[in-house]
Amino acid sequence: MVTLADVARQAGVSLATASRVFGRPEMVGAETTARVIEVADRLGYIANSTARALARGSSGLLGLVVPQLSSSYFAPLISAVQSEVESSGFELIIVDSHGCPESEVEIAGRLRGRVDGLIFASPRSSGAALAEVARGFPIVTVNRELSDFDSVSVDVAAGLTELCGLLIARGHRTIAYLGGPAGSLSDDGRFLTVRTALEDNGGEARRFGPVEPKVSAGTESFSMLQRGGVSAVIAYNALVAHGLMLAAAAVGAKVPEDLAVAAVDDLIDIGLGLPSLTAITQPMGEAGSSAGRMLVAQVARPRGADSDAGTRTAQHLVLPSTLVIGETC
Amino acid sequence: MVTLADVARQAGVSLATASRVFGRPEMVGAETTARVIEVADRLGYIANSTARALARGSSGLLGLVVPQLSSSYFAPLISAVQSEVESSGFELIIVDSHGCPESEVEIAGRLRGRVDGLIFASPRSSGAALAEVARGFPIVTVNRELSDFDSVSVDVAAGLTELCGLLIARGHRTIAYLGGPAGSLSDDGRFLTVRTALEDNGGEARRFGPVEPKVSAGTESFSMLQRGGVSAVIAYNALVAHGLMLAAAAVGAKVPEDLAVAAVDDLIDIGLGLPSLTAITQPMGEAGSSAGRMLVAQVARPRGADSDAGTRTAQHLVLPSTLVIGETC
DNA sequence: CATACTTATGCAAGCGCTTACATGCACTGT
DNA sequence: ACAGTGCATGTAAGCGCTTGCATAAGTATG
Incomplete structure (x- = not known):
């Protein structure tokens, strides 16, 4: 050598x-x-970057912890974080926590001595646990606001409220919310938002699920919804929504006439032969770039930090979601 | 600190x-x-892992270069590599080359000073370029055999030959091969295999494409195939095949009666409401674990290497693909 | 022409950790 | 009682690089 x-x-x-x-x-x-x-x-x-890192006191490595590596939901986020930090001269270590809070903490501990900063995408751990493991360390969370750390999140609530308004305006009154996986933090929040939005406008929300976020879950839930006496459904994500639509097609039910379908996220580009989905799309790519940029900024700061002696207040960036109105409503 | x-x-x-x-x-x-x-x-x-790395002379970091980070084809491979190297105490840096040969080389150069070894998944660069940048460095390639480096690849050819036999046996004679993206190394090889397998059995192969590996490409190619006078089609991947099936359904054509459909890879679990696809499935997860294991073995060797003074012969692992016969044939 | 300043380079002290080798000590067997 | 053995610990020399400070030119200033 x-x-x-x-x-x-x-x-x-x-x-x-x-x-x-x-x-x-x-x-x-x-x-x-x-x-x-x-x-x-x-x-x-x-x-030899190791020697350089030691001498410089920083590794040029950043970490990204995601609940699921192979998920179309996180894919654009991962790519965006990747290219953002890469263009700032950092390398990225991506680790899959498998959605398990203990793993998140374990990974954070493992990575602390190795990377200069960490991004947690949709962390499931308790805020206390994260704060503990990450104290005094550059951190950005995505879709989770913790007072001590920078964060970027997508405002799904606004989109959901808008969607509920749309459904009410089109004459729907009793609307199903077909929720996602049990234990998902976002799921509870979404249902609450939907219920509030509907009840404020004379509608009613019925919660179904939890179901796995898969096409088959949608297919299997269809008859349950039919019996549930609802005229519209808001599904946890596009996979579930597509399952519903496939099931509807199979029994000859019409979308949106017999059942209007909407979803959060629009993950798949399969929508051919099926009506285009009404969905709340989240700018995950943008969220990723922002998170990357915020982390790089934090990591870069220490060199010339005078005014903010380690106690600058955390930034919280909120990105709007977009309601895309398709043929299914 | x-x-x-x-x-x-x-x-x-x-x-x-x-x-x-x-x-x-x-x-x-x-x-x-x-x-x-x-x-x-x-x-x-x-x-401080940086200091440890410097003192020990190895970083505990491994790199994985993929042509596309957010691809369902590579997802199981990435996950498997990840958990394999993680369980051996390494951390993984995953980098997206965007399928660009120059990027591959650039990334390899960048990562050489940082990681202990590298896995190239389906590299597109010339063998010479890779050999150049990776000389004397632990490397494993996936789906690409280079004489100097360890590799693991999936034997799609055997599956394709088997598939061709099946189609011939079911009475098909003129069969389309709807190829993938232009410039894909695997694509040429696949067509050659198909042609040989068919001609050896009195059939004929017609090549269509190249097309993007997307559902819409399948949809758009359907009428072309109809006019092409073929009774069966082997598509580059499952997305394209699904597109074909959707298009067939839209015009009332029956699968497999009017057109038998098969594909390499079975990427999506959407198959509901559509007949189950005949496909050649590749054990990408297994490929990933093996690649990870081989790389870890290579990296670990140097410590006690006596007999093989840097010139051990490369190992080439070949994994079988599986022909899964669905209703579309 | 002396002074101050700029620019290009060298010297040497680390960065935080690992590890070969040396040391000291308590045993064991004879 | 003494060399031999093995174990627990200490000493110190790095690993390959960065960087503050010192030095030696060269350039501008009065």
């Missing part, structure tokens, strides 16, 4: 100068720079 | 002993161990 010392020796400069050629080129004379670079790639020198 | 030196001082032992408590506990007396550990977590000591 060829080290910077080898390069320096061969180029006839000191180790310090060689180092500066790569780290602070503006401090080095032009010919020296050229010579060092020439020698470096003649020798096939590859900088 | 509390360092190991702080812990050692407070516990009244030398730095070396404190270090051994965490790295080689069997070398330290029981009470000493207990005391050090007690002090360590009283002080909230967190080991």
Whole structure:
């Protein structure tokens, strides 16, 4: 393995100068720079980022903890975080917590000594547990506001309220909410929002579920909804909604005439042959870029931090969701 | 930040002993161990993996380069690699090359100084370029055999040949191959396999495409196939196949009577309301675990490597694909 | 021409941890 | 009683790089 010392020796400069050629080129004379670079790639020198990290006191590594790596919901977020931090010169370690709060804490502990900062996407752990493990460490949470940490979240509530207004306006009164997986924090919130929005407008919300967020769950829930005496349904996500629509088609029921269907999220681009879905779309990509940007900003700060002695107040960014009105309502 | 030196001082032992408590506990007396550990977590000591990496000469980091991060095809592979290397005590850096050969090389260069080894999933770069950037570095490739590096690949050809046999046996003679994205290495190989398998059995292969691997591509290609005078089609993947089936349903054509449909990969679990797809499924999860395991083995070797002085011969693991016969044939 | 300032480079002290080697000590067998 | 053995611990030399400070030119200023 060829080290910077080898390069320096061969180029006839000191180790310090060689180092500066790569780290602070503006401090080095032009010919020296050229010579060092020439020698470096003649020798096939590859900088050892570990040593650099140790000397600099920061690793250039950021972590992202997601509840599910292979989920179309998080995919755009992951990609966006990835390219955002990459363009700031960081590398990203993505870890799957499998939606398990204990894993989240365990992972955070493991990663603390390794990365410069951490993003938690939709964390399920208690705020206390997170605060504990992340104290004094750069953190950004997504879709979860914790007072001590920066966060970015998507305002699904506004979209849901708008959707409820739409349904009421189109004459629906008794509306089903077909909820997502048991224990989902967002699920409870969504139902509450729907109920409030409906009751404020003379409607009524009926909660069904919980169901797995899968197409089959939708298919299987259809007859239950039919018997439930509702004229519209708001499904936890697009997979479930598609399941409902497939089941409806199978028994000859018409959407939206017999049952109006709407969903949060629009995960799949399958909508061919089926009416286009009315859905509340969340800007997950944007959320990812923002989270990445906020984390990079936090990590970069310490160098020149005077005014805010480690106690700056946390920023909370809220992104709007969009109600996309399709043919299913 | 509390360092190991702080812990050692407070516990009244030398730095070396404190270090051994965490790295080689069997070398330290029981009470000493207990005391050090007690002090360590009283002080909230967190080991600095960067320093450890530098001293040990290895980072405990592995890299995985995929052409597309958010792809259902790679998802099981990514998860499997993840958990495999994690269980061996490594952390994983996943980077998206966006299917671009230059990115692959650039990423490899960037990561070389940072990780202990690299997995390339379905790399598109020339073998020479990869060999160049990865010389003398632990590497495993997936779905690409390079003589210098370990690899694991899935034998789609066998499955395709079996599928062709099945189609011939069921009376099909002129069969379409609806290919995937332009420039895909696997695509050419697949068509060749199909053609050979069919011609050996008195059938004929017609190549259509290339098309994007999307549902809509299938939908749009349907009428072209109808005019093409084929009785069966082998699609690049399940998305395309579903598109075909949706289009068939839309015009009242029957699958498999009017057109038999098969595909490589079975990516989506949407198959409800549609006949179940005949598909060649690839064990991507298993491929991932194997790749992870092989890389870990390579990385671990150097310590006690005597016999194989850096020139051990590369291992090539081939995993079988499975032909799953559904109702669409 | 002396002074101050700028620019390019070198020196050496770390960054926090691991580990080969040395030390000290309590046993064991003879 | 003494060398031999093995265990628990300490000493110190790094791992490869960055960076504050010192130094030595060269340039501008009065």
